[in-house]
Amino acid sequence: MSHAKNFYAGPSVLPISILEEIQKNMVDYMGSGLSLMETSHRSPEYDEVHMNSLNLIREIYGVPDNFKILFIGGGATMQFSMIPLNFLSGGRSCDFTLTGAWSKKAYNDAIKLGKVNVIFDGKDESYTRLPDPASLKATPGASYFHMTSNETIGGIQWKDWPDTGDVPIICDMSSDIMSRPIPFEKFGMIYAGAQKNLGPSGVAIVIIREDMLEKCNPDITAYLDYRIHAKKDSLYNTPPVFPIYAMSLILQKVKADGxxxxxxxxxxxxxxxxxxxxxxxxxxxxxxxxxxxxxxxxxxxxxxxxxxxxxxxxxxxxxxxxxxxxxxxxxxxxxxxxxxxxxxxxxxxxxxxxxxxxxxx
Structure with a gap:
């Protein structure tokens, strides 16, 4: 079969070698007699895949020790709700930069759950430019400062980051996660759907600073609580096994490729x-x-x-x-x-x- 050249925005291109590896192990994973997709997520076979994925993200991305790495179902779109549900309770507010379609979707969910201060809106220029990050100032006392690092639809990407002081940056990196080094000291949390750079759709990667967990809404339901996922190493419930498995293979390839x-x-x-x-x-x-x-x-x-x-x-x-x-x-x-x-x-x-x-x- 001749494989097409895949320029889709997502779900998007996967390495041929990874697809072939998945195909080889789909029915009988590593000689276990079962597909990984039907094996218990508490099994030694899946535990190795799960923990290896977490460890490789930390190693390759240079994630500091004071950050937790979480795998959460629902993709990045569910994070549009989880973030304000965790951090806007009790009358708290947040800041937003509106730079295109995806930041606007995150904003539209946030305004239903709390007060949102718009720090920048590129609407008048049809979302074709970004401000100098040094010109952006966070609102004193805001719970977080939301950014979208790369707008998939508009083709616009932040090349640098603002200094927001005590207000932590939360950044949607769905379409450019692990495409370049980032200064983790600038961020309180980053999140991304896997289906652009890291694997098939179905799982979101959340990398959250530990002190952010202390600020989560104490009355939130279990699955929506970042603290639960952090405490259980993202095994509170059955995780999205297949996309995490595919991601583990891609991460191994990233490491091998330099x-x-x-x-x-x-x-x-x-x-x-x-x-x-x-x-x-x-x-x-x-x-x-x-x-x-x-x-x-x-x-x-x-x-x-x-x-x-x-x-x-x-x-x-x-x-x-x-x-x-x-x-x-x-x-x-x-x-x-x-x-x-x-x-x-x-x-x-x-x-x-x-x-x-x-x-x-």
Missing amino acids: GLKSIQNRNEEKSRLIYDTIDKSGNFYKSPVDVSVRSDMNVVFTLDSTDLEKEFIAEAKKRQMVGLKGHVSVGGCRASIYNSLPISDVMALVDFMNEFQKEKS
């Missing part, structure tokens, strides 16, 4: 190849995002007409390049180039973009 710095270098090279093609096209391709905050994960661009964009996407599909249609809310084109996408696939896309321009010019 770790986080190698990933960052490859991601920057991949995005540079496409942005250079856009910038050198003489406006045949156009990126709406300010150059200083262009995403290394999701490259958005437009052509002169929707008809031309449809033709571009259709012709790309004939060449087994899928997922290049922009989100329905913004249109245009989008190439999602997450960690697992080979640079050879990006080079094939760039060659096609040049050929298409030559043919249509």
Whole structure:
């Protein structure tokens, strides 16, 4: 079978070697006589997978000892509710930066549960730029300062972080988690759905500073309480076994391939190849995002007409390049180039973009 070049925004590309490893062990996991998906989550086989995943995230990402790593079902969208439920009780407030579709969704859930101060809203510029982080000031006494590190739909990414003083930053990193080193000392919590860079959908990774756990709502129900998950090593209930297993394989590959710095270098090279093609096209391709905050994960661009964009996407599909249609809310084109996408696939896309321009010019 010829595998397509996968530019979907999520669920997204997985390494062929990982898919083949999963296939090999799907029915009989490591000679145990059972699939891991039907084995008790209390079994030695799953316990090894679970703890290995937690330990690899800590090692590869450089997570400090005073942070807990949690696996929680429901993806990042459930975190939009869990965060305010834990940290906005008792009349507390939080700060928000609105930088695109996903930060707005998190905001829309938060305002139903507590007071929200909007520190920045990029609506007037169609969410195509970000402010200087040094210009952002947290509200004294706020419980947290929410950011979305990379907007998947808009193709915009924070390159640096504000100094929020005693107000902890909580950051949705769903679409760029483990794509670059981050300064953990800046954050109280980061969270991400796995289905962009770390595996299939179905699990969220939460990395939370231990002192944040002391601030959780004491009256919250069990599954929504971060303290419960931290105390039980994310085994309070049956965890999302399959995505955690796939994630463990991806993490092993990340380590074998040189770790986080190698990933960052490859991601920057991949995005540079496409942005250079856009910038050198003489406006045949156009990126709406300010150059200083262009995403290394999701490259958005437009052509002169929707008809031309449809033709571009259709012709790309004939060449087994899928997922290049922009989100329905913004249109245009989008190439999602997450960690697992080979640079050879990006080079094939760039060659096609040049050929298409030559043919249509």
